[in-house]
Amino acid sequence: MKHTKGRGRFIFFCLSPAIALFVIFLIIPTIDVFRMSLYKWGGYTDDKTFVGMQNFSKLFQSDKFYQAMQNSILLIVIVSIITFAFALLFASMLTREKLIGQNFYRVVFYIPNILSVVVISAIFSAIYDPNNGLLNAFLNLFQGAGSEPILWLGDQKIVIFSLAGAMIWQAIGYYMVMYMASMANIPESLYESADLEGASRTQQFFTITIPLIWTNIRTTLTFFIISTINMSFLFVTAMTGGGPDGATEVILNYMYKEAYTNSSYGYGMAIGVVVFLFSFALAAVLNAVTKREHLEF
Amino acid sequence: MKKIVGLVLTASLTLGLAGCGGGSNDSNSSSASGDSAGKSGDTRTIKFAALETAYGADVWKQVAASFEKLNPDVKVDLTIDKKIEDVIGPSMKSGEFPDIVHLAVGQPKGLTETFIKDNNLTDLTDVLSMTVPGESATVKEKLIPGFTDTTITNPYGDGKTYLMPTFYSPCGLFYNADLFAQKGWGVPKTWDEMWALGDKAKAEGIALFSYPTTGYFDAFFYALLNEVGGPEFFTKVMNYTEGIWQTPEANQALDLVVKLASYTEKTVPANGNKDNFTKNQQLILDNKALFMPNGTWVVGEMSKAPRAEGFKWGFTALPAITEGGDQYSYTFFEQMWIPAKAQNADLAKQFIAYLYSDEAASIFAQAGAVQPIKEMSSKLDGDNKLFYSIYDHGAKAAMGAFATTDPVEGVSISDAVFGTVDSLVTGAKTKEQWVEAITKASDALRPALKK
Numbered sequence: 001m002k003h004t005k006g007r008g009r010f011i012f013f014c015l016s017p018a019i020a021l022f023v024i025f026l027i028i029p030t031i032d033v034f035r036m037s038l039y040k041w042g043g044y045t046d047d048k049t050f051v052g053m054q055n056f057s058k059l060f061q062s063d064k065f066y067q068a069m070q071n072s073i074l075l076i077v078i079v080s081i082i083t084f085a086f087a088l089l090f091a092s093m094l095t096r097e098k099l100i101g102q103n104f105y106r107v108v109f110y111i112p113n114i115l116s117v118v119v120i121s122a123i124f125s126a127i128y129d130p131n132n133g134l135l136n137a138f139l140n141l142f143q144g145a146g147s148e149p150i151l152w153l154g155d156q157k158i159v160i161f162s163l164a165g166a167m168i169w170q171a172i173g174y175y176m177v178m179y180m181a182s183m184a185n186i187p188e189s190l191y192e193s194a195d196l197e198g199a200s201r202t203q204q205f206f207t208i209t210i211p212l213i214w215t216n217i218r219t220t221l222t223f224f225i226i227s228t229i230n231m232s233f234l235f236v237t238a239m240t241g242g243g244p245d246g247a248t249e250v251i252l253n254y255m256y257k258e259a260y261t262n263s264s265y266g267y268g269m270a271i272g273v274v275v276f277l278f279s280f281a282l283a284a285v286l287n288a289v290t291k292r293e294h295l296e297f
Numbered sequence: 298m299k300k301i302v303g304l305v306l307t308a309s310l311t312l313g314l315a316g317c318g319g320g321s322n323d324s325n326s327s328s329a330s331g332d333s334a335g336k337s338g339d340t341r342t343i344k345f346a347a348l349e350t351a352y353g354a355d356v357w358k359q360v361a362a363s364f365e366k367l368n369p370d371v372k373v374d375l376t377i378d379k380k381i382e383d384v385i386g387p388s389m390k391s392g393e394f395p396d397i398v399h400l401a402v403g404q405p406k407g408l409t410e411t412f413i414k415d416n417n418l419t420d421l422t423d424v425l426s427m428t429v430p431g432e433s434a435t436v437k438e439k440l441i442p443g444f445t446d447t448t449i450t451n452p453y454g455d456g457k458t459y460l461m462p463t464f465y466s467p468c469g470l471f472y473n474a475d476l477f478a479q480k481g482w483g484v485p486k487t488w489d490e491m492w493a494l495g496d497k498a499k500a501e502g503i504a505l506f507s508y509p510t511t512g513y514f515d516a517f518f519y520a521l522l523n524e525v526g527g528p529e530f531f532t533k534v535m536n537y538t539e540g541i542w543q544t545p546e547a548n549q550a551l552d553l554v555v556k557l558a559s560y561t562e563k564t565v566p567a568n569g570n571k572d573n574f575t576k577n578q579q580l581i582l583d584n585k586a587l588f589m590p591n592g593t594w595v596v597g598e599m600s601k602a603p604r605a606e607g608f609k610w611g612f613t614a615l616p617a618i619t620e621g622g623d624q625y626s627y628t629f630f631e632q633m634w635i636p637a638k639a640q641n642a643d644l645a646k647q648f649i650a651y652l653y654s655d656e657a658a659s660i661f662a663q664a665g666a667v668q669p670i671k672e673m674s675s676k677l678d679g680d681n682k683l684f685y686s687i688y689d690h691g692a693k694a695a696m697g698a699f700a701t702t703d704p705v706e707g708v709s710i711s712d713a714v715f716g717t718v719d720s721l722v723t724g725a726k727t728k729e730q731w732v733e734a735i736t737k738a739s740d741a742l743r744p745a746l747k748k
Contacts, residue, residue, distance in 0.1 A: 042415040042704060044389055055706065062707040125573055130564040154567025156725045241570040244719035245511070245726070246712070258706065260382075263411040267706035 033276070036269040043265035055270035065271070067246060068254035071160055075232050075250065076282075078164045079171065080224040084217075086168070087175035092205055094176070095183045096191075106180070110173040117170070117231065121238035124166040128152035153240055156247040163248055167235055171227065175220055182216040183209060211295050218290050222283045229279055251275055339370055343644050346376040346385045347399035350631075351594040352464070356664040360657050364648060367431060371644060382406040394636040396645040399463065401631040402449055402698065403515065405571070409460075412636065413452045413701045414747075418459040419635035419642050425458060427650045439653050441669040448535060448697040449632065453747050461649055464666040465630035467612075467687045467694075468516035470588040471595060473581060474611030485616045486624070488553060495560045498587055504562035507586035509574040514715040515698070516627035517590040518550070520615045523625045523695040525550045536700050537710075537743040542736050549618070555728045558721035562586045566719040575599070582608060592629050593684045597665060612684050614692035626692045630669060702745035713738040 037055055041048040059065050090109060094102055112120060127134045130149040140147065152162040186209065194204050210217070233252035236242055242249040242257070249257075252275065259268025347357055354377040361373035376395065378384045385395055386408070402409045412418055425437040425445060437445075444450065444462040451458055477484060480501075485491040495505035508514065522531045526546035533541050541547060562585065568576040578595060580586040582604040596610055614626040633652075635645050651657060658668050659676075667673055667685060674685035688694055699710050709716075713734045720726035 040704075042411050042417075044411060045415045045417050047415060058706050064707055121572070128567075129573075129576070130567050149564065151564060151567040151723075153573075154564060154569075154723065156720070156723055238572065239570070241510075241572075243511070243570050243716075244566040244723060245716050247725075257709075260411075261405060261407040262706070262709060263407065263414045263704040264706045267704075 030276075033269050033272050036266055037273045039266040040264075041266045042263045043259070048266075051266070055267045056274075058267065059270055059274065064246065064249065064254060065251075068249045068251045071247075071249060072229060072232060072251040074160060075164055075167065076225055076228045078161070079167045079228045079232075080221070082164075083168050083171045083175060084220070084224065086172050088179055088210075090172065091176045091179035091183055092209055095180050096201075096205075096209075106177070109176050112170045112172070113174045115170075117234040118238050120166060120170050121235060124162075124169075125153070125239060128162055130154065154244055156244060159240065159244065159247050163232070163235055163239065166239065167228070167231055170231070175223075178216065178220055179213060182213040186212050211292075214290075214292055215294065218287060221286045221290065225279055225282050225286070229275065340372055341370065341641060341644055342372045342374050343397065343641055343648055344374045344376070344395040345397045345399070345645075345648070346381055346395040347633075348381045348401075348404070349377045349379045351597045352661070352664045352666040356661060356666065359660050360652065363656055363660065364430075364651050367651070368647075371648075373648065382408045389636070392638070394638045394640075396639040396641045397633055397635055397648065399631065399633040402460075403512075405512075409632065409634065410701065412634065413459070414704050416453075417637045419637050419639060420457050420459060421461055421635065421646065421649070422456075422458045424461060424646050424649055427646065429654045430647060430651045431656065432654055436650050436653050439670050441671055441673075443694070443696065444630065444669045448700050449630075452701040454700075460632035460634045462669050463631045463633055463652070464661065465628055465669045466593040466667070467626045467684055467692075468520070468590065468592045468629050469612055469614045469626040469687065469692070471581060471591045472588050472611045472613070473584060473605065474609040475607040476584050476587075476605070477611065479607075484611065484613050487620055487622070488616045488618060491616045492556070492560070494587070499560075503584060504580070504586040505560035505588065506557055507562045507565050507577050507580040507589045508569070508718070509577050509589065509591065510569045510571065511715045511718045512711070513590050514554075514718055515711065516592065516629055517615070518554075518714060519697065520625035520627040520695045521550050521553065522547075523693070524615060524618050524623055527623075528695075531695065531697070535697055536746065537702075537739045539740070539743065542732055542739060551728060551732060554718065555721055555731075558718060561722045563722070566722050569719055575602070578602075593665075593681065596680050610680055610683075612687065614687060624692045625695045626687050627695045630696075699742075701747050702742045703747065705741050705745045708738050708741045710735075710738045710742060 038050060038052055039048045040051045040055075090105075093099065094106060099105065130136060130151050130153075133152070135152060136149050139150065150158070153159050190208050190212075191204055194208060199207070229250075229252065232250045233256070236248050236250050236253050237256075240248045242253050251271065255268050255271035255275065258264045258271060345357070345361070354375075357375055357377050361375055364373060365371060376384060381398075381400060382404070385398070389395075398409070398412075400409050402413070425440075426435055428435055429439060440462070444465070445458050447462075448454070450460045450462055452460070472484070476482075482494060482497070483490075485494050491505070498505055508517075519531065522534055526534075526544075530541075530544075530546050534547070542551075562577075562580055565577050565580075568574060575598070578589060578591070578599055579602060581589050582599060582602055584605045593612075614624040617624045633649065635642050635649075639645060653668065653670060658670055658673060661668060662673070662676065665681060667677065667681065674682075674689075677685055717726055717731045717734060721728075721731065
């Protein structure tokens with residue numbers, strides 16, 4: 001009896017510093033965001049007015065909010081799917097195939113992840129430049145130099161996809177390395193026996209590789225959602241500033257604009273709450289639908 | 298051997314402890330002496346925060362040094378940064394404010410607007426009647442009349458000045474004077490001449506118009522509104538008067554901008570953001586577009602950019618609506634203000650008054666920063682002489698901006714009025730959609746006007 005009591009106390013003292021930090025730096029700020037979303041507050045005075053759910057009702061009537069939300073969801077979908085496909089493909093090529101310069105590719109693919117978003121934005125702004133850009137110059141090889149330039153960052157129908165292009169380029173390396181790590185753990189014997197039984201490379205990929213790294217894939221799906229929401233803010237801020245005329249406004253961008261530029265800190269926090277709940281819900285849904293029986297090798 | 302090692306270790310430990318003790322003693326004594334010096338000398342510190350603009354940070358250091366020379370017991374603590382909002386923002390949130398902030402309204406982060414909306418500023422009306430340190434005139438006597446009667450400096454419309462005007466700059470259309478001379482084109486005096494010129498230039502593969510970002514339409518629009526309806530109409534628009542955007546005057550202004558959008562270089566919206574806007578300015582230097590709306594700072598901003606041979610900056614007010622009508626040029630000026638919770642407001646006011654002295658003005662002028670001080674424009678040379686003499690050549694000055702309101706969530710009048718211009722150029726929105734968006738924003742802001 002005395003023994004277990006002592007042990008309980010020991011565990012308590014070991015855990016308490018971590019729990020204290022967790023509460024102070026994570027729980028309290030999160031609760032604070034929820035609390036602030038119920039106030040009308042400019043951000044710099046003591047003058048806070050409690051307005052209840054008013055911020056939320058205004059939010060759900062705002063066209064700009066829906067536009068920003070649409071852009072964010074579009075980016076989450078496109079960036080996640082394409083990055084996922086390419087990262088998986090490259091990871092499997094680099095682990096399963098005998099390529100010359102494998103390590104070189106591994107490094108090259110990972111480099112965009114080390115670069116800062118500002119640098120990447122500058123690179124892509126140069127690529128997308130309508131007059132001297134790499135992309136238009138390349139297209140001119142086929143169309144002839146006199147053709148009308150495509151405004152990658154100026155045409156409201158294209159600009160969000162241009163942004164997605166930069167984000168995908170940036171993200172592939174990171175996820176590729178994650179997939180490669182778990183693919184390397186799959187025993188070679190499984191592939192050998194599949195080879196003997198006459199399974200093709202594609203069949204091996206879908207019936208051995210994917211099921212065996214499924215836990216890893218599920219984890220990365222949550223990462224996709226969180227990182228796309230966050231990274232899209234950085235990319236938009238550095239590349240287009242939400243323009244032209246709000247065409248690339250994403251949800252965090254809108255939140256920042258309202259909280260700081262429009263002196264509506266409380267309203268900004270209401271947007272923060274919606275983003276919080278949205279990303280949580282989306283991650284939960286994805287987790288639920290991708291649930292499979294756990295396979296072991 | 299073991300003993301020796303033990304001895305050495307013990308000795309080093311003892312020494313270490315003694316060292317620590319000595320250190321703490323030292324720091325005690327030094328802090329004590331610091332305190333006594335503070336009391337006897339009574340040095341007071343003004344915390345001054347400013348946005349680093351095209352004029353650079355050095356100019357502030359020089360002015361602060363000369364103020365410190367005049368007031369040996371005052372120290373000016375400068376924080377000059379290109380992202381000043383991010384530097385001073387966090388400490389202000391926790392209640393520590395600079396004594397003076399030099400940051401204009403209209404910045405992307407809108408910090409100054411936030412302070413105005415929150416009634417968080419110190420009344421500076423008494424600064425106007427203060428004598429400029431080292432001189433005999435008062436601040437008001439030195440200032441060009443009109444600068445402290447605007448909706449920007451007196452945001453609450455109660456005749457009290459809360460923001461002091463600092464550097465001003467006439468805004469208008471910039472062009473390559475050499476190109477006009479080469480082609481034998483005259484600078485258009487009316488909008489009809491403007492369109493005729495646009496067609497001529499188009500035939501030579503030059504666009505009529507470019508703009509850095511849609512944010513630059515503020516000065517353009519304010520001047521245009523003055524042209525179509527005069528100052529009274531302008532004031533009504535700035536105060537969100539009901540139905541004002543449905544009047545014939547407003548319609549005329551909107552039509553002009555819609556037409557101008559069709560004459561705009563097509564790539565402009567693609568570069569119309571804060572990272573690429575210089576490419577839109579470059580169009581003028583490369584003779585790919587004729588005019589852009591801008592302020593005098595553009596000359597310094599583009600000073601290192603490549604340019605067409607013989608390039609020479611030209612500057613004009615907006616063309617008039619009709620032959621012989623008024624031509625307007627908007628006067629952009631920066632402001633400084635004292636947060637309501639500043640610790641040294643009285644000293645800060647002294648410093649502000651000093652900034653209008655001849656001594657300070659000449660330091661600023663060397664960096665190209667011109668204050669609204671009487672007869673200042675006659676002391677300038679070079680390009681600046683041309684720019685600042687625009688009002689001597691018949692152009693009228695427009696001042697002011699959209700009136701300050703209590704914050705209205707999700708509504709931005711500048712996004713509605715200026716931001717949409719991008720969509721007019723790309724063809725994504727029509728004039729009707731534009732008017733509807735402006736009217737909606739204007740209607741939403743009217744009840745929130747500061748009383």
